[in-house]
Amino acid sequence: MKQKTGNESPLGLLTRVLLVVVLDAAIGWFIYNSVQLGFTQLAAVLAVVLVMLNIIFLLPQAYAYRWMAIGLSFLIIFVIYPILFTVYVAFTNYGDGHLLTKEQALKSIQQATYLPEEGKSYSWTAYKSADNQYVLWLIDSNGDTFLAKVGEEIVPAKPGDPGIGEADSKGIPQTIEGFQRLNTLLAAADKELPNIKFGVEGGKTVQVRSPSEAAELQIRYLYDEATDTVTDQETGEIYYNIDGTFTSRTGKTINPGFRAVVGFKNFIQFATSPALRGPLVRIMTWNFVFPTISVLSTFFLGLAIAIMFNDPNFPLKKIIRSLLLIPYTIPSLITILIWRGMMNPEFGIINRTLERWIGVAPPWTTEPIWAQAAVLLVNLWLGYPYFMLVTSGALQSIPADLYEAATVDGAGAWVRFRKITLPLLLVAVGPLLIASFVFNFNNFNLIYLFINGGPPIVGAQTQAGHTDILISYVYNLAFASGGRGVQYGFASAISIIIFIIVGAITLAQFRFTNMWEEVSQNV
Amino acid sequence: MSSTSLAQTYQRISSSKKFQERFSIAIRLVIAVFLIFFSIFPVLWILSAALDPRNSLTTQDLIPPNWSFDNFLRLFNKDPNFSFGDLKYWTWLWNSVKISTISTVLSLSLTTMAAYAFSRLRFAGRITLLKAILLIQVFPNLLALVAIYVLIFQAGQIVPAIGLNTHAGLILVYMGGSMGLNIWLMKGFLDTIPRAIDESGMIDGASNFQIFYQLLLPLLRPILIVIGILSFIGTYGDFILARILLNDSSQYTLMVGLQIFTAGQFDKKWGVFAAGALIGALPIMITYLALQDQIAGGLTQGAVKE
Structure with a gap:
């Protein structure tokens, strides 16, 4: 049958070009966001669909495919891609303990901290609220003073600031709004205090090391991209990437693990x-x-x-x-x-x-x-x-x-x-x-x-x-x-x-x- | 009368063709009664359960004493003596009707337009694509369940309106199946419509789309109805995709809702389940029986009930 693509009206042409522009913009935006979130496979399949739609709507030879362009897109995204994705997942360890991508897992691993034996230290005073919340008043070696709360950035503070009472003879505020100052003996005997991390997880955090000293926590695990290993700063132990879990020579592992290709392991297990x-x-x-x-x-x-x-x-x-x-x-x-x-x-x-x-x-x-x-x-x-x-x-x-x-x-x-x-x-x-x-x-x-x-x-x-x-x-x-x-x-x-x-x-x-x-x- | 003549009479009667035929029909009718009993007993039983206000599997008889419509009223979940936490029957029914209707209309339009191209246009890759469509259907989407789940989860991270627990996400997945066996059915039907109709339109200067929309579409009505009904029933009865993609009780489809409702302590919900099952199944049953000849015609083309 004769195909009538040659005598398309100017209005038809305009509609077609507009349609392509809209589709490109929408799918392009979707691809951009997929990449941002690390959904590489999804971005790839959408890119395939995008190219296909452009060819179908712009090339006159592909005219017949315009009749099924949307159906084909759905077929690719919701039928063929899941089949291919299933094949891919079959060769990975995707599952509990390995749900995250490597980037996400590393981010989580690198948030772990430890209390170093040495390092920048502060003298501290603790305040406790009625519902067992704590804040620390910190003085560093230069005499600068800070207020440290759990889950908030550690900020420089001065006695007399809003919510902070007047200083005593040692320059430590008598009161902090909502909190009761603990005397040195009570503070030293407090069992919970040494376990609390003040500051923001992943940022600067401070923990009580001894009755006289609080110290800044340090990142525990350092990732080396060149060797794909993680080093424990506290013990010096090196962890190797084995099938999506950082594992030391002695068999110790770091949680969480991440998605990794493990070859035929699942089939061998079967x-x-x-x-x-x-x-x-x-x-x-x-x-x-x-x-x-x-x-x-x-x-x-x-x-x-x-x-x-x-x-x-x-x-x-x-x-x-x-x-x-x-x-x-x-x-x-x-x-x-x-x-x-x-x-x-x-x-x-x-x-x-x-x-x-x-x-x-x-x-x-x-x-x-x-x-x-x-x-x-x-x-x-x-x-x-x-x-x-x-x-x-x-x-x-x-x-x-x-x-x-x-x-x-x-x-x-x-x-x-x-x-x-x-x-x-x-x-x-x-x-x-x-x-x-x-x-x-x-x-x-x-x-x-x-x-x-x-x-x-x-x-x-x-x-x-x-x-x-x-x-x-x-x-x-x-x-x-x-x-x-x-x-x-x-x-x-x-x-x-x-x-x-x-x-x-x-x-x-x-x-x-x-x-x-x-x-x-x-x- | 002597015994010999009795035997002779018997022989004469039984060898007469008419008697043989009647005897055979009688036997077959008896068998038919047994088979019909086997076939409709569950339906009668559920009807009786629905009408038995005691709402219990344990005590149910085929003829309920003091029958009433109490179980149907309990579906509203407002009876304080029979309150079922997450029972939102009418929401589920509405969700199912809504999802099935939208999916059917969308997928019918995609199917019909694609079938038009396959039937009327000649283009490179036509036969390959037709065969591929047939082959892809071999893999049930059930097998790619994990992948579909992840796909919809990721889509939802970008646009929450098509993510997990949304009807739009579920409908999109159903759309993936529109390039399926139905294209073959529709194309087969289109092939039987004479080309002369297209040509008459072409002489009048109509575009392909005008020919499709104004000349062919009205002629496709019978097959559109059959495919539409089959596809509606298929979506309406789907369980597993809806089960994994929807996780909030007010989003459930009827099938998911009924399944979750019956999990645990089934015997104490039996009558209410029966009432809900009847309302959910009767319209489909009647449609099927009314259109059984047309549907059987469609089935022999190779589709298996899902």
């Missing part, structure tokens, strides 16, 4: 850590068993229903189909929670009924095998209507004369099903079976909402249960660690492993079904 291996093998096995049984059970029940009611003369066909479709029409979160209530082992209707009729109340939530059965049963309920819908559609497309010919040749119902229905059906719905497998492979909602992965695997290092699948395990690692600390890096590494499994299954499917060829013919 494969080898004995504390993880037990639960992970179980989770992996179940992660394949669960979708396999789910797909087979939902497919065959859906297909059985479709075949049973495929007859056009069947009475009440429409209403039966609608009633059977109901599980599919309710948001799954709601139905999963309903099933959770119904399958409550003590109070739920299912166990109350079973108990009354056959005297057995299966422990749906506490015994691994029953919990797995419960999850599969609920998923059968949730999933069969989908296959009922798609197989009844596919059944109608199988030509009737095939069945007639088979009947003439003496084939019974079972043979006709196995030799005609099933193979032809599988061609049509095969990709949907794979898609359903992949969906259930990551069916987080069901596992998490119905049973939260339980019952727990005894002795697991991180929260893990007998019905947990990888994705719910990842969620626990990243967001709900129950006091054990979040492990974004490790969680992302497992996400990558799921990516690879799911991607391999899908690619294999594309190859088997020649989907690409079909796709190419259709476009």
Whole structure:
């Protein structure tokens, strides 16, 4: 089709240029702020989007892309970038103890101070308030006087200044507003006073060293950029940057650590850590068993229903189909929670009924095998209507004369099903079976909402249960660690492993079904 | 009548085609009744729980004695005997409707315009991009949860209005999915609209946008409704993204709110949960059942219910 970019009206051109200017300004401002805050990756992806938008809106050859410019930007920022970021995080130690960037961590480390044996000193007098706050009156060797409060800059002060009383014979004020002067004996006996840092954290701070002396605190850790080491000024010990934690030769570490690339460590941990291996093998096995049984059970029940009611003369066909479709029409979160209530082992209707009729109340939530059965049963309920819908559609497309010919040749119902229905059906719905497998492979909602992965695997290092699948395990690692600390890096590494499994299954499917060829013919 | 003739009569009747057919239908009807019981029992059970003023899982019967609408009134959280700290049901419902509506409208416009380009214009990278869109959908955004969380956290540091705990941030993330499978559905539908319509517009000197907006868009109504409803229901039912991005009870969507409401002491909130679940689910259920044929048509194109 002819494209009409050549005869753009002057008004259209003006609008387009204005749009580009506005977009550039807005995104540019966002990039500037990202850089300021140290969000380098975010700035980079926004820069990519910025360049892309400029090309799309300024080059006439890119005209068609103007129709999808915003959609593409969202796709890059909210779908592709998170995938890439996940890959990056998988190779880092991002998580509790390593949440900060290196700059932030160094800033925090360099705020630590120590009280040197020697150094600039003052003579001091302490004042205490009714609610146990202290201030110090300091006199240095030159006779200059200062007032030191906690959390405020240490300022030069003179007796008689506002809020400060008149001086006594030694030049020390009798009173300070709101505070009571402590005599030398009381001050020397005060247990808290030597632990208090006066002044502002990170700036000049003063601490009491002895009854006669207060001293200026010094920065404890010095960072050397050339060697990437931190030296403890107090002990002289050198700390080396090992995987995002400054660690000394004797194994001492400085908190906080920071985000650092740690290579394949998370993946190696996944494969080898004995504390993880037990639960992970179980989770992996179940992660394949669960979708396999789910797909087979939902497919065959859906297909059985479709075949049973495929007859056009069947009475009440429409209403039966609608009633059977109901599980599919309710948001799954709601139905999963309903099933959770119904399958409550003590109070739920299912166990109350079973108990009354056959005297057995299966422990749906506490015994691994029953919990797995419960999850599969609920998923059968949730999933069969989908296959009922798609197989009844596919059944109608199988030509009737095939069945007639088979009947003439003496084939019974079972043979006709196995030799005609099933193979032809599988061609049509095969990709949907794979898609359903992949969906259930990551069916987080069901596992998490119905049973939260339980019952727990005894002795697991991180929260893990007998019905947990990888994705719910990842969620626990990243967001709900129950006091054990979040492990974004490790969680992302497992996400990558799921990516690879799911991607391999899908690619294999594309190859088997020649989907690409079909796709190419259709476009 | 002798026993032989009885057997003969039986044989004659049972071998008659009509009888066989009726017998088979009868059996299938019996099976259907069982299946329907399996399929609608949870719905009946939740209906009964919602109408049972005792609000307890433990004592509930299928037919509640002294049924009333008390549980529905308790959703307002003003009953002093049944007060639930963070229950803000109507706020959650409103949040869900608001977020789903905005997301659906925005993503429909992005999808439709992109689908127009894919269907009507020829440009370099067209087929590659179409395939890429299909491939990217293989990776559920569930897997990049940590990254999305960090992304929205950082965005919020720059512009608080799109950060964590905001609806705008959540909607932006949903927008990322608008370049998805729906483009294929929409493009497929556009391909069936004859080019002659475009050409007639072109002869009259209409621009591409005028052709799209004035000639094609009205013809797209059926597919717009189907995709719109599917996308609304998908967003409305989404749980996990909303769960991690929203952390204040007055910002929750209905799904997040209901999930958090039911955590802990479920049996003492059962009736109220049931009432809330019914109100939240019925409109969706009715829409689905009314449009089941159209929706089934859309599904067989390869989408799986999320």
